[in-house]
Amino acid sequence: MLFYTLKRFILTVPVAIGVSLVCFLLVHLAPGDPLTAVLPTDASAELQAQMRTLYGFDKPLPVQYGLWIWRVLHGDLGQSIATGRPVISEVFNAVTNSLVIAAAATLIGFVLGSLLGIVAGYYQGTWIDRAASLISSLGVSVPHYWLGMVLVIIFSVQLGWLPATGGGPDGSGNRSFEWNYLRFLVLPAVTMSVIPMGIIARSVRALVGEILTQDFVQALAAKGLTERGVFRHVLKNAAPTAFAVMGLQLGYLLGGSILIETVFSWPGTGFLLNAAIFQRDLPLLQGTILVLALFFVFLNLTVDVVQSAIDPRVQRS
Amino acid sequence: MSNLVSIEGLTVTFTGRGKPVRAVDHVSLEVEKGSVLVLLGESGSGKSVTLRSLLRLHPEKTSKVSGRIIVDGHDIMALSKTGIGDVRGRTVSMIFQEPMLALDPVYTLGQQITETILRHENVTPEQAHARALELFEKVQIPSPERRLNAYPHEMSGGMRQRAMIALALACRPKVLLADEPTTALDATVQIQILLLLRALQRELGLSIVFVTHDIGVAVEIADKIAVMYAGRIVESGSVADILHTPRHPYTQGLLASRVERAKKGDRLKTIPGSPPDLTALPPGCAFAPRCDKTTAACREQVPSLVTGAYDHAVACIHA
Numbered sequence: 001m002l003f004y005t006l007k008r009f010i011l012t013v014p015v016a017i018g019v020s021l022v023c024f025l026l027v028h029l030a031p032g033d034p035l036t037a038v039l040p041t042d043a044s045a046e047l048q049a050q051m052r053t054l055y056g057f058d059k060p061l062p063v064q065y066g067l068w069i070w071r072v073l074h075g076d077l078g079q080s081i082a083t084g085r086p087v088i089s090e091v092f093n094a095v096t097n098s099l100v101i102a103a104a105a106t107l108i109g110f111v112l113g114s115l116l117g118i119v120a121g122y123y124q125g126t127w128i129d130r131a132a133s134l135i136s137s138l139g140v141s142v143p144h145y146w147l148g149m150v151l152v153i154i155f156s157v158q159l160g161w162l163p164a165t166g167g168g169p170d171g172s173g174n175r176s177f178e179w180n181y182l183r184f185l186v187l188p189a190v191t192m193s194v195i196p197m198g199i200i201a202r203s204v205r206a207l208v209g210e211i212l213t214q215d216f217v218q219a220l221a222a223k224g225l226t227e228r229g230v231f232r233h234v235l236k237n238a239a240p241t242a243f244a245v246m247g248l249q250l251g252y253l254l255g256g257s258i259l260i261e262t263v264f265s266w267p268g269t270g271f272l273l274n275a276a277i278f279q280r281d282l283p284l285l286q287g288t289i290l291v292l293a294l295f296f297v298f299l300n301l302t303v304d305v306v307q308s309a310i311d312p313r314v315q316r317s
Numbered sequence: 318m319s320n321l322v323s324i325e326g327l328t329v330t331f332t333g334r335g336k337p338v339r340a341v342d343h344v345s346l347e348v349e350k351g352s353v354l355v356l357l358g359e360s361g362s363g364k365s366v367t368l369r370s371l372l373r374l375h376p377e378k379t380s381k382v383s384g385r386i387i388v389d390g391h392d393i394m395a396l397s398k399t400g401i402g403d404v405r406g407r408t409v410s411m412i413f414q415e416p417m418l419a420l421d422p423v424y425t426l427g428q429q430i431t432e433t434i435l436r437h438e439n440v441t442p443e444q445a446h447a448r449a450l451e452l453f454e455k456v457q458i459p460s461p462e463r464r465l466n467a468y469p470h471e472m473s474g475g476m477r478q479r480a481m482i483a484l485a486l487a488c489r490p491k492v493l494l495a496d497e498p499t500t501a502l503d504a505t506v507q508i509q510i511l512l513l514l515r516a517l518q519r520e521l522g523l524s525i526v527f528v529t530h531d532i533g534v535a536v537e538i539a540d541k542i543a544v545m546y547a548g549r550i551v552e553s554g555s556v557a558d559i560l561h562t563p564r565h566p567y568t569q570g571l572l573a574s575r576v577e578r579a580k581k582g583d584r585l586k587t588i589p590g591s592p593p594d595l596t597a598l599p600p601g602c603a604f605a606p607r608c609d610k611t612t613a614a615c616r617e618q619v620p621s622l623v624t625g626a627y628d629h630a631v632a633c634i635h636a
Contacts, residue, residue: 215418222372223433223484224406226399233421240423311423312468 005305012301019293020072024065027286055081055283068286077287082279087287090272095254095291098261098268102253104189109196110246116197117204118238124209132201139198148191148263155187162186165265188264192257196249203245207238240311247303251296321524322348322371322492327384329366329375336596340366342548343384345622348492353518353525355535357571358545361592364528367545368494371526372409373401389491407437410485411494415501416477420469426480427465433487452483456513475506482514486521493518495527499534511537532571536560541628544568547593547603550622554629564629564636566608602633610635 052058056067071078077087113136120132156164163184211217211234220230258270265271269288276284329341341363348354356364369375370382373393386393389408396404413419421429430452431445440448446465453461456479469477478498485493495514499507515538518525529535535542536556543553544565552565563569570588590607599605601616608615614634624630 215413215415216421218374219411219413219419220421222374222405222411223487224402224404224436225432226402226436229432229436233424236423237421312425313422313470 001309004308008301008304012297015297016294019297020069020290021065023286023290023293024068025061026289027282028061072290077290078283080276080281080284082275082281082284087283090284091269091287091291094267094269094272094288095295097266098254098270101185101188101192101261101266101268102250104185105192105253106196106246106250108189108193109249110200110242112193113197113200114204114242116201117242118208118235120201120205121208121212124205129205133205136198136201136205139194139201141198142194144191144194144257145259145263147194148187148260151187151191152263165263188260188266191264192253192260196246196253199249200242200245204238204242207241208234211237236310240307243310244303244307247299247306251299254292254295254299319349320347321350321389322346322526323385323387324367324371325385327367327370327386328382329363329370330381331375331379332381333379337381338595339598340548340595341370344545344548344550346543346550346553348524348526349540350491350524351518351522352540353515353527353538355527355529355539355542356545357529357532357535357542359530359592361547361595362545363548364530364545365496366548368411368496368526368528371492371494372405372411403437406433406485406490407488408490409492409494410488410490411496412478412481412485412498414497416474416481417469417501419481420477420484422469425466425468426472426484430465430480430484430487433484437488448487449483452486453480455486455517456480456483458483474502475509478502478506478510479513482510482517486517489521491524493523493525495525497529498527500529500531507534508537514538532575544571547598548595549603549619549632550630551604551633552629552631553622555627558627558629562629564631565604565633566610566635567604570607 049058056064059067068078075088077091079085080087080090083090116132116136120129120136123129152164155162164187166184217230217234220233225233254269258274260266261268261270262274269292273285273288275281276288324344324346327341327344327346328339331338331340340361344363344367346354346367356367358364366375371386371388371393373382373396375382382394384394388404391400391404391408393401393404420426424432427446427449430449431442434440434445434448435442438445449465450461453464458464458476458479464472464476464480469480472480478501481498493514498514499510502510511534514525514527517523525538527535527538539556541553541555542559543550544559544567545551546567552559552563552568559568560572563572567588570586573586574588576585588607593599593603593606599616601614601618602608602611602620605611605615612635620632620634622630622632
């Protein structure tokens with residue numbers, strides 16, 4: 001187990017290097033000069049050159065990459081061109097915010113999706129299955145910004161139970177498990193959870209249906225297990241794949257949904273990326289993408305390790 | 318009465334999709350305590366369906382079962398859900414054709430055995446584990462303690478089938494059902510498993526109902542053989558009777574088509590035609606279209622199973 005984890009960890013190193021290279025180059029592939037966005041339009045050529053040297057844009061690309069990576073390894077993602085603040089703290093705040101909402105959404109989505117999927121899988125072909133499948137299809141296909149606005153209209157405007165926008169009561173970005181803070185989380189998390197719910201429900205339904213047709217389920221019945229006993233076996237067989245799907249969903253949500261974060265003014269990565277793109281804030285853009293990509297790599301690693309812990313076939317074969 | 322299993326007029330019809338299929342048609346069988354009955358027949362002859370009926374394993378929604386099944390005094394068809402659950406694995410247990418598919422891939426073999434014991438008996442997990450170890454020794458699995466912690470995919474086919482047998486014997490059942498337990502194995506492993514089953518059967522006084530399409534396997538293990546065709550029993554009797562004086566043309570055809578009989582250079586004998594479509598059986602004898610003795614009378618009425626000397630029964634008007 002430990003050996004597997006270690007091996008899996010070492011394998012992520014080349015992936016991480018590749019990811020950083022892509023992050024770096026992607027931004028440079030885009031047309032336009034990052035400095036034109038911040039400098040006044042009538043800035044002298046001298047000033048432009050000075051700024052270019054200051055930010056290191058005058059050096060050849062491989063050198064720029066090397067310098068960038070060197071600083072990244074020391075925890076320095078550079079300064080935001082637009083605000084002048086260190087990228088690392090901006091990204092860190094945004095990632096924390098997105099992580100909170102993504103984790104909450106994934107949790108809600110996983111619980112509801114698994115329930116729907118299991119019920120649908122067990123009653124495949126009946127009206128229960130069709131109802132559950134309808135809900136999961138709706139979850140995947142409803143436009144989320146629309147759903148978000150509808151929820152805001154119902155729960156914030158009409159009922160006044162929950163705040164419509166913002167990341168917290170005082171705007172300071174503090175986090176706490178008090179209801180006063182958590183209530184800001186409810187609407188965006190619920191809105192966001194609809195996607196993973198639908199996807200997890202569909203995967204689990206297919207999974208359970210497939211497991212139930214396998215010989216060993218009949219064999220379990222043949223040794224006298226009750227339906228509950230057999231159900232335990234079905235769950236354990238379905239769990240590894242279900243967790244893998246959940247992990248991937250968490251990864252996708254971590255990227256932050258620009259639409260949802262915009263509707264709810266949630267200060268997450270989607271929000272940040274959006275701003276960085278519009279302001280052509282290269283260091284911020286690179287830093288955010290890199291952190292997100294590395295997070296994804298790390299998440300995949302975690303999913304693999306967790307999966308191998310519950311599914312004996314993965315680690316030993 | 319020494320019959321541990323008695324089946325009377327068992328009829329199983331599957332009504333899942335399309336036309337209903339009568340997979341088993343008025344089958345009556347008896348198995349004595351401590352004897353081995355082999356159900357012999359080709360795919361689709363209803364032998365596995367008959368076997369599974371003994372544990373009421375057919376899905377209730379898509380199958381219709383009628384007749385009477387008594388196993389060790391339990392009226393299988395009349396039992397409640399809990400009642401049949403108590404019989405399954407305890408009085409009657411089953412080994413499957415493909416142990417790789419019939420064992421849960423994500424539980425260790427030890428867990429799967431102790432789970433069964435704990436389901437049926439009021440013992441501690443430690444006692445159940447000790448019993449599992451004993452069983453692994455009994456089915457001659459080398460380094461049993463280590464193998465108990467193994468998952469099914471970590472063992473060879475032969476070892477898996479031994480583990481499956483250990484699992485089936487976990488609660489000291491009286492009747493063992495074996496659904497082609499050697500078909501998926503290599504020839505050399507096959508004979509080991511058969512010998513093991515035979516030895517365990519003698520030692521524990523088990524009754525076994527053994528399903529196979531392989532007449533060689535049948536001869537190896539059976540006390541009695543019942544030959545099935547298109548959901549009906551066409552001939553039944555002792556191994557010697559079936560082997561030396563087969564009376565039904567189908568049994569005769571099966572015996573004649575064995576490889577062991579053929580000399581070098583001979584063409585293998587085969588039964589002409591193909592197995593019948595169970596949704597469109599002819600009104601008379603189901604074997605009539607493939608039989609060389611067929612007369613008009615064969616096509617009119619299903620021949621009934623007539624018992625002759627030494628319990629040798631045959632369902633053919635020409636026999």
